[in-house]
């Protein structure tokens with residue numbers, strides 16, 4: 001009988017690393033291609049990629065890809081993964097998502113382009129028909145995806161909240177959701193990250209007055225740090241500055257990039273007369289200055305961390321200044337965030353963070369009422385919570401049970417677990433062995449010093465990329481794939497021939513692997529030492545370790 005398989009390669013029990021497959025016959029539609037973070041305390045240094053072994057080995061054809069929104073955990077893996085995926089299928093996304101993803105691909109030198117797809121326009125991808133629906137979240141042009149398949153309709157409702165008063169005025173398209181629901185929906189896949197929190201989510205616009213008040217009251221500089229992609233938050237801050245006749249300066253690589261993109265596509269509203277560069281700062285009185293600074297997670301090397309630690313050559317924090325953390329620490333980042341907060345307190349400046357006041361940040365994820373509302377609007381036969389950890393999935397199930405859904409109607413997903421839809425029935429299928437794929441971050445988002453270090457190494461010393469399969473006992477499996485650039489060809493031959501031998505020798509006595517991140521570093525060190533010993537060079541070494 002006709003059937004469709006839904007297989008998440010990531011993004012259903014670990015929040016990040018989103019990659020969802022819809023498989024009908026020989027055709028596969030992919031939704032999202034996101035990064036994971038190897039270790040929260042090392043955010044931005046070590047990354048996880050979705051494991052695409054299944055896509056590479058199966059005989060299925062990838063017919064297309066859709067990206068739901070411009071967050072790293074939904075599109076950040078594109079430059080790493082696209083070159084490895086078979087076929088030259090088309091990729092679709094909304095306007096902001098297309099722009100931010102294409103910038104990223106260009107930066108990485110990947111010759112692929114995302115196609116802009118307008119909200120409400122249906123496009124045929126193999127046996128699937130997809131339509132993007134506008135919803136509110138914490139990045140512009142976030143979309144849900146309505147997927148028509150030969151066996152029934154799916155509503156892919158990743159990250160969202162229902163904000164009735166979004167700062168950019170672009171509300172969730174409730175009408176579109178309702179009209180889609182009329183066509184019948186077999187399964188609603190829904191964001192569940194906010195499922196533990198009762199009530200309705202708070203609107204982005206509730207921040208307008210608190211930001212303006214703090215900005216008015218500060219006797220020194222007003223410094224705000226937030227996520228770079230939250231364009232609405234940047235606009236709120238700029239609008240308050242304009243009203244109070246203050247000048248705005250962006251600091252930090254990721255923020256400057258986001259501000260450039262925002263201005264290019266006219267999503268960020270800032271006129272030349274109020275934006276100032278870092279060189280102009282010294283000519284302006286402190287209480288006329290608003291700084292929007294990258295590094296809200298306390299990332300080492302970020303603009304904020306350098307300013308607070310006295311390492312920034314143009315900006316220091318003074319006792320009269322006000323610093324606002326317009327972001328909650330991501331679990332795992334508390335230590336770095338609070339050490340910055342402590343340091344600012346010591347200087348004597350006013351600092352506002354989530355424990356002091358919750359008026360300066362709202363989450364982009366819907367809470368219990370939002371999640372119940374979309375169930376009502378879509379009224380699907382089955383529910384499938386995504387984008388949370390297991391405890392969020394369980395809380396989501398409780399909401400659904402209260403709304404009268406039965407346990408049989410609520411699907412409990414797991415990474416790599418196939419869910420089969422067949423003639424209005426649902427069953428659990430294969431469990432793909434999903435492995436962890438680690439990679440060093442090349443882009444260096446908000447880690448300026450790493451970018452410089454990497455670029456310096458690349459230009460002077462070359463690069464060695466090593467793709468290696470290692471089993472749980474620490475032994476190398478198969479032949480590692482080695483790419484060497486920036487070395488004379490005689491040396492390349494020696495490296496490609498000698499390295500596998502060296503790695504086997506060094507790893508032969510190893511015991512069971514308990515920490516894959518550590519394992520990856522160990523392998524990196526072996527490569528570095530081998531090359532330094534042989535050629536006295538220190539190239540950028542990029543080990544990609546695949547668990548087998």
Ligand SMILES: [Zn+2]
Pocket residue numbers: 069071074137159364
């Ligand atoms: Zn998101």
